[in-house]
Amino acid sequence: MITQRLFVAGLTPRIQIVIALLVGAAVLVPVLNLAFPPSSPFHVPNYMVALVGKYLCYALLALALDLVWGYCGILSLGHGAFFALGGYAMGMYLMRQIGARGVYGNPDLPDFMVFLNWKELPWYWHGFDQFWFAAIMIMAVPGLLAFVFGWFAFRSRVTGVYLSIITQAMTYALLLAFFRNDMGFGGNNGLTDFKDILGFPVQASATRSALFAASALALAAGIALVAAIAGSKLGKLMVAVRDAESRTRFIGWRPENVKLFAFTVSAVMAGIAGALYVPQVGIINPGEFAPANSIEVVVWTAIGGRGTIVGPILGALLVNAGKSWFTGALPELWLFALGGLFVAVTLFLPKGIVGTYDQWRAVRRERRLAKADLPSGPAEAGDVRIVRASSATSPVPQGGPEPQPAE
Amino acid sequence: MRLLRALGLILLFAAGFGAPAHADEGELRTIIAKFATSKNFRETEAVVRELAATGDPAVGRPLGALADGNLSFRKSDGQVFIVSEAGGALTLLDPLSGGRSGEAASREVTKVRVNNSLRRAVREAIGALTLNSPDAGVRLSAAETMFRSPDPEAIDALDAAIAVEAVANVKSRMEEARAAAVLASDLGDSEKLAALKTIERRGDRTALSLLAAVKGRADGVLKGAAARSAANVRETLSAWDAAQNVWFGISLGSVLLLAAIGLAITFGVMGVINMAHGEMVMLGAYTTFVVQNVIRASYPGLFDWSLAIALPLAFLVAGGVGLIIERGVIRFLYGRPLETLLATWGVSLILQQAVRTIFGPTNREVGNPSWMSGAFEIGQMSITWNRLWIVVFAFTVFAVLLYVFKFTAWGLHMRAVTQNRRMAASMGIRTPWVDALTFALGSGIAGIAGVALSQIDNVSPNLGQGYIIDSFMVVVFGGVGNLWGTFVGAMTLGVVNKFLEPYAGAVLGKIIVLVLIILFIQKRPRGLFALKGRSVEA
Numbered sequence: 001m002i003t004q005r006l007f008v009a010g011l012t013p014r015i016q017i018v019i020a021l022l023v024g025a026a027v028l029v030p031v032l033n034l035a036f037p038p039s040s041p042f043h044v045p046n047y048m049v050a051l052v053g054k055y056l057c058y059a060l061l062a063l064a065l066d067l068v069w070g071y072c073g074i075l076s077l078g079h080g081a082f083f084a085l086g087g088y089a090m091g092m093y094l095m096r097q098i099g100a101r102g103v104y105g106n107p108d109l110p111d112f113m114v115f116l117n118w119k120e121l122p123w124y125w126h127g128f129d130q131f132w133f134a135a136i137m138i139m140a141v142p143g144l145l146a147f148v149f150g151w152f153a154f155r156s157r158v159t160g161v162y163l164s165i166i167t168q169a170m171t172y173a174l175l176l177a178f179f180r181n182d183m184g185f186g187g188n189n190g191l192t193d194f195k196d197i198l199g200f201p202v203q204a205s206a207t208r209s210a211l212f213a214a215s216a217l218a219l220a221a222g223i224a225l226v227a228a229i230a231g232s233k234l235g236k237l238m239v240a241v242r243d244a245e246s247r248t249r250f251i252g253w254r255p256e257n258v259k260l261f262a263f264t265v266s267a268v269m270a271g272i273a274g275a276l277y278v279p280q281v282g283i284i285n286p287g288e289f290a291p292a293n294s295i296e297v298v299v300w301t302a303i304g305g306r307g308t309i310v311g312p313i314l315g316a317l318l319v320n321a322g323k324s325w326f327t328g329a330l331p332e333l334w335l336f337a338l339g340g341l342f343v344a345v346t347l348f349l350p351k352g353i354v355g356t357y358d359q360w361r362a363v364r365r366e367r368r369l370a371k372a373d374l375p376s377g378p379a380e381a382g383d384v385r386i387v388r389a390s391s392a393t394s395p396v397p398q399g400g401p402e403p404q405p406a407e
Numbered sequence: 408m409r410l411l412r413a414l415g416l417i418l419l420f421a422a423g424f425g426a427p428a429h430a431d432e433g434e435l436r437t438i439i440a441k442f443a444t445s446k447n448f449r450e451t452e453a454v455v456r457e458l459a460a461t462g463d464p465a466v467g468r469p470l471g472a473l474a475d476g477n478l479s480f481r482k483s484d485g486q487v488f489i490v491s492e493a494g495g496a497l498t499l500l501d502p503l504s505g506g507r508s509g510e511a512a513s514r515e516v517t518k519v520r521v522n523n524s525l526r527r528a529v530r531e532a533i534g535a536l537t538l539n540s541p542d543a544g545v546r547l548s549a550a551e552t553m554f555r556s557p558d559p560e561a562i563d564a565l566d567a568a569i570a571v572e573a574v575a576n577v578k579s580r581m582e583e584a585r586a587a588a589v590l591a592s593d594l595g596d597s598e599k600l601a602a603l604k605t606i607e608r609r610g611d612r613t614a615l616s617l618l619a620a621v622k623g624r625a626d627g628v629l630k631g632a633a634a635r636s637a638a639n640v641r642e643t644l645s646a647w648d649a650a651q652n653v654w655f656g657i658s659l660g661s662v663l664l665l666a667a668i669g670l671a672i673t674f675g676v677m678g679v680i681n682m683a684h685g686e687m688v689m690l691g692a693y694t695t696f697v698v699q700n701v702i703r704a705s706y707p708g709l710f711d712w713s714l715a716i717a718l719p720l721a722f723l724v725a726g727g728v729g730l731i732i733e734r735g736v737i738r739f740l741y742g743r744p745l746e747t748l749l750a751t752w753g754v755s756l757i758l759q760q761a762v763r764t765i766f767g768p769t770n771r772e773v774g775n776p777s778w779m780s781g782a783f784e785i786g787q788m789s790i791t792w793n794r795l796w797i798v799v800f801a802f803t804v805f806a807v808l809l810y811v812f813k814f815t816a817w818g819l820h821m822r823a824v825t826q827n828r829r830m831a832a833s834m835g836i837r838t839p840w841v842d843a844l845t846f847a848l849g850s851g852i853a854g855i856a857g858v859a860l861s862q863i864d865n866v867s868p869n870l871g872q873g874y875i876i877d878s879f880m881v882v883v884f885g886g887v888g889n890l891w892g893t894f895v896g897a898m899t900l901g902v903v904n905k906f907l908e909p910y911a912g913a914v915l916g917k918i919i920v921l922v923l924i925i926l927f928i929q930k931r932p933r934g935l936f937a938l939k940g941r942s943v944e945a
Contacts, residue, residue: 075745149925156929161680161744165879166925172876173921176914291876295752302749335760342753346746347739 015227018310019220022056026216030209046205050280053212055320057277060219062300062312064269067226069298070307071235072262073242078167079270080294081174082142084284086271088178089141091191091284092125093134094202098195111193112186122184131198138275139268146267147260154256154263159245168291175289190285197279208280215276219313222269226309229265238262239307299338303345305352314353432503435461439469439502442487442519443480451519452528459532467533469502474529478502479516490516527560534561538568543577550580555613557584559592583609590621599625600632607636610643611787647787652905658794660901661801665859666874667881668808668893669852675887676825676845679737680748683755684878685871686762687850690728691721691857692866693762696771711776714858721854728758729850733843741842755871763868773861793862800859804852809890821845880924886934895935900924 029044029052036043061083068074100107104114108121127133149170153163181187200207229235240248241255248255278284287293296319304315319341326334349356438457445451455473458466472478472489480487481499488499488508497516499509521529537549546568553561565585572578586602603621606614615637622633670684695717702713709716732754740747775793782791812818823831824841832838857870864870877900885896900920907916931937 075748152926152929156932158928158932161678161748162883162928162932164745164748165680165883166928168876169880169921169925173918173925176918176921180914292872295749298749299753302746332760332764335756335763339753339756339760342756343736343750346743346750346753347736350743350746 012227014310015223018313019223022216022220022223026213026220029216030206030213033209034206046208049205049208049212051324053208053215053280054277055317056212056215056219057273057280058297058300058320059313059316060215060222060273060276061270061297062304062316063219063222063226063309064266064273065297065301066306066309066312067229067266067269068259068262069301070312071230071238071242072259073245074259074263075161075164075298076167076263076266077164077291077294077298078169078171079266079297080291081171081289082146082267082270083274083277083297084174084178084286084288085142085145086138086274087278087284087288088185088191088274089128089134089137089271090275090278091194092128092137092185093131094194094197094279095191096125096129097197098193101195102193110186110191112189113184116181118184125184135275138271142267142271142274143264146264150260150263154259157256168294171289171294172291175286175291178286178289186285188286190283190287191278192283192285194279194282202279202282211276211280215280218272218276222272223309223313225265225269229262230309234258234261296338299342299345301352303341303349303352305355305358308352308354308358311352311354318353432465435463435465435503439487440485442473442478443485445519448520448522448525451521452525455525455528455532459536465503467536468505470529470533472502473519473521474526476518476521478519480519481511481516483515487519488516530558530560531564534564535567538564538581539571543574546572546574547577547580550577550584553584554580554587554617557587557591557617559588559594562588562592583614587617590617596628599629603629603632603636607639610640612644615640615644644787648909650786651788652909653902654788654790656902656905657898658798658901659905660898661798662860662863663874663877663881663901664805664894664897665797665801665856666853667878667885667897668805668890669849669856670878671882671885671887671890671893672808672821672852673846673849674882675889676821677737677741677842678744679741679846680744680751680879681846681849682748682752682875683732683758684751684849684853685873685875686755686758687725687729687853687871688857688860688874689762689866689868689871690725690758691717691854692773692861692864692870693766693771693857694721694724694854695858695861696766696773696866699773710774711778713774714776714779714862717858718855721858722851723854725854725857726847726851729853730843730847732850733846737846738839738842759868759871766868768868770865770867773866775862779862797859797863804855805890805894808852812890817841817844880921882934883928884924884934886931886936889936892934892936 029049032042032044033046033049038045061079064082065076065079068076068079095110098110102111102114104111106114109118113121128137149167153166158166177183178185178190179188185191194202196202197207197211200210230238237248237253237258240253241258245255274284274288297316300315300319301312302315303311303319304313305311319338322337323334326337345352351359435458438454438461441454441457442451445454455470458470469478469487469489477489477491478487479490479497487502489502489505490497490499490511492498492513497511497513498507499511499516500506501508534549534553537545540546540549550565550568553565562585565581565588569578569581569585572581582605586605589598589602590606603618606617618633618637618640622630622637625633666685666688669687670681673679673681673684695714698717698720699710699713702709702716732751736750736754737747740750779793779796782789784790810818812822820831820836820841823834823836824838824845828838831841860870860874864873881893881896881900884900885892885894903923904916904920907919910916911919928934
């Protein structure tokens with residue numbers, strides 16, 4: 001089976017464990033939350049379910065970025081835009097579900113439109129009362145934007161920092177656009193005050209648990225997908241494009257198509273993450289498009305270790321847990337900590353936590369093998385090597401640490 | 408009567424600000440008191456003339472009230488008041504000061520009676536007072552008021568005033584006022600056609616609305632002429648609008664130039680995207696704030712020099728911080744541009760939070776020195792001094808940098824390193840030093856940009872954030888081959904932005920510009936002025 005071979009190549013034991021952990025959490029956490037009374041020591045409080053659910057969405061976003069940055073070398077500073085677009089699509093569905101229960105009691109128009117004196121629903125709001133339509137849009141809108149954007153950018157060989165800057169410009173332009181009231185997305189305030197999702201009240205703990213489970217499963221599915229892509233021939237091609245784009249082109253491949261595929265898939269993943277995020281936090285506003293948010297996603301990925309699949313997830317969870325703790329305990333120090341983290345990780349942990357760990361283990365194994373004076377069989381580390389190889393070869397061009405003029 | 412009241416107000420305004428002729432107040436009051444004793448219109452008119460003869464602007468109020476029929480005297484003691492009626496009772500106001508001086512029932516006072524010839528006398532008196540005022544400013548605003556509410560009966564007074572007027576722009580204003588009055592009168596067509604020409608020459612929005620009004624009520628030859636004149640005025644106006652937009656564009660462009668040029672230098676020479684560049688701008692602005700505070704506290708006389716003092720300090724502060732960043736962080740990351748981007752972003756967060764901790768999160772007030780405040784007008788456009796100075800300053804900085812790059816040894820080294828780092832190193836140029844100093848220079852330029860921007864923007868910890876993306880756009884659009892790329896990029900973006908604004912609104916205009924840049928990058932991935940070479944990356 002060809003699919004099976006693809007999966008086997010990418011699904012290392014570590015990734016299998018993470019997927020198993022996520023599926024386990026998807027089952028266990030709702031049970032602990034719903035079946036045990038609050039007094040029980042096994043009870044998981046509601047706020048914890050919502051908080052960790054939110055982190056899992058961030059982790060999915062970081063994983064999406066890992067696919068383009070870690071495997072394809074495209075540093076996107078605009079992934080927050082795809083996340084927010086998915087979130088807006090979900091928000092529009094949730095707004096339509098409010099129906100006549102809004103402050104103004106208008107059965108068709110969301111409150112902010114009544115407030116702005118709009119008479120009828122803008123055309124792009126039609127269809128969002130159906131979940132299936134919203135679900136398609138959650139994937140189609142970010143995917144389409146990424147496809148069109150990538151089509152133009154990659155074909156004309158915009159690379160490196162130039163690409164980073166224009167992805168940032170893209171999310172900035174969207175930020176400005178969504179702040180406008182006449183765009184029809186609630187302007188400054190965004191979309192909020194949600195009531196129901198698929199007929200269940202958003203605030204109820206059963207719904208929250210279900211959303212948590214959905215996030216965990218989506219993340220598990222995302223990991224399986226990225227692992228499958230990374231383990232396939234296409235994944236190898238992506239790494240080739242990352243490490244030596246021109247060489248790949250000279251050999252006869254089309255790097256722009258590889259990049260476009262990765263970018264689009266990644267945007268769809270980010271959109272799904274945003275869609276799961278919105279009902280759990282209860283609001284989506286243009287602030288999600290802020291360039292700073294997208295850059296923060298990059299740092300989660302960098303801290304965990306790009307190109308390692310598990311790393312970005314670890315990074316997202318650690319940094320966000322740290323953020324929650326810091327902003328509660330020492331709010332004015334948070335930016336110092338985050339900024340210091342950026343600098344420290346790029347200086348001292350260029351491969352991130354997981355990447356550094358892998359490297360350390362590889363070094364140790366080689367020493368041990370050398371000591372035992374055994375020939376190191378090539379088949380021995382076969383499965384692990386793909387992941388490690390991609391993280392070990394950092395995209396440093398020939399010539400060591402030396403500034404590269406911008407052409 | 409609106410005209411009269413307006414003119415009266417001008418008089419009062421002049422009186423309030425140390426007007427020239429001040430008659431003794433007691434004397435004025437004795438004359439005003441005569442209103443109570445005058446038996447017929449002729450005697451009242453004599454009193455009006457006597458008041459006008461004093462030449463004191465303060466008489467504007469009682470005369471205006473007289474013409475409006477609001478001047479009365481109390482039967483019991485013959486004292487004269489301005490009355491205003493509210494709910495049956497009358498409020499008595501002092502005729503000179505306008506202050507409240509009591510109430511009365513309507514039967515306790517008698518109105519000073521007026522007829523049309525008396526009203527004309529009042530109008531002439533007030534018109535003569537304002538149009539012949541020794542203060543050119545008063546004459547100007549009187550003429551302007553008469554232009555806005557034309558009155559055919561003022562033509563004679565205007566003619567008299569025009570004959571003796573010496574100040575050119577006051578005279579032309581008076582002629583325009585006369586033309587407006589002619590158009591409102593029942594004079595012949597030839598007079599009116601000449602008047603139309605005069606108004607057309609004025610060429611601003613009030614002229615346009617006046618012409619539109621004339622077109623509405625005139626017929627025959629006059630209607631056509633008025634329509635033509637209006638079209639001409641509209642044309643002039645749109646030309647001025649375009650000029651104004653170009654000016655705004657240049658002004659915005661020079662701000663962008665200031666913010667982006669340091670970035671272009673570091674990016675061009677080192678290939679390093681410095682995300683903390685905006686924070687260097689912010690540091691410069693805060694340096695200005697500190698300098699101004701010290702000056703305010705210790706040497707208030709030096710305030711007009713505060714910017715001149717802040718400039719070198721801001722250069723040193725921002726340049727020093729830049730040097731520390733380069734030596735401490737960036738030099739370890741050469742060859743990894745994307746990681747540099749992240750590390751400098753981290754540095755920018757730290758700098759922002761540091762400033763927030765020291766100076767607080769709110770906006771800080773940075774004052775304008777006297778030579779930077781105010782505005783002047785050229786034709787139909789108004790230019791503020793601070794914008795003008797910033798344009799001049801940006802161009803100066805650009806010229807100095809151009810000189811440094813072209814004619815100094817250091818500039819030669821920088822260009823050599825930009826074009827071929829290894830070859831430069833082989834020739835004995837110490838590239839690490841060039842890198843460090845270039846980064847310090849770029850940061851220092853950002854610092855002095857901060858001094859300029861503190862004059863037109865809020866000085867807050869987020870100051871730099873607002874400029875960083877725009878600066879990137881300029882650099883990416885202009886290319887990093889040479890400084891002219893940044894210059895052309897900044898000016899183009901500034902002008903395009905300002906031309907889009909009237910049609911699309913400020914926010915949408917900016918979005919369109921961003922989209923245009925994203926599309927432009929597809930066509931020329933290395934910007935307008937890319938260095939030509941045969942290198943292939945990676």
